[in-house]
Amino acid sequence: MWIRTLTLSLALGTGLVAGPALAGLHAPEEAIETSTAEVILPRSLGGALLTKPCAVCQPITVRLESDTRLLIGEQEVSLAEFNQFLSSGGPYGLTIFYDKKSFVMNRIAVSAQFRRK
Secondary structure, eight states: HHHHHHHHHHHHHHHOOOOOHTTTTOOEEEEEEETTTOOOHHHHHHTTTEEEESSSSEEEEEEEEEETTEEEEEEEOOOHHHHHHTTSSSSEEEEEETTTTTBBBBEEESOOOOOOO
16 A cells, blocks of 8 residues: 555656656747748748748748758758759648747758759
């Protein structure tokens, strides 16, 4: 009987201690899943994109900065390569990850295969 009481006490104590620690682990970024047919991405650094994260959400503006990672498939590319690839075809699936506080795009991922020439 005392083992069950001890186990229950430890479980409750762990929950009380871990609760505040886990509260600070909220993701610092959000993601918008869309298509290149649905948005016009900025073509230069400092450019912005006005979009709605969901159908009932308020519009937000996210910015493209020099530290934004640009991915085509799993390949990281330069802004010039990214723009050239998008202008050569599509539409492609697109995920935009942005910082919830600064509204700066952390990375833009295009669902496609990229081959450097």
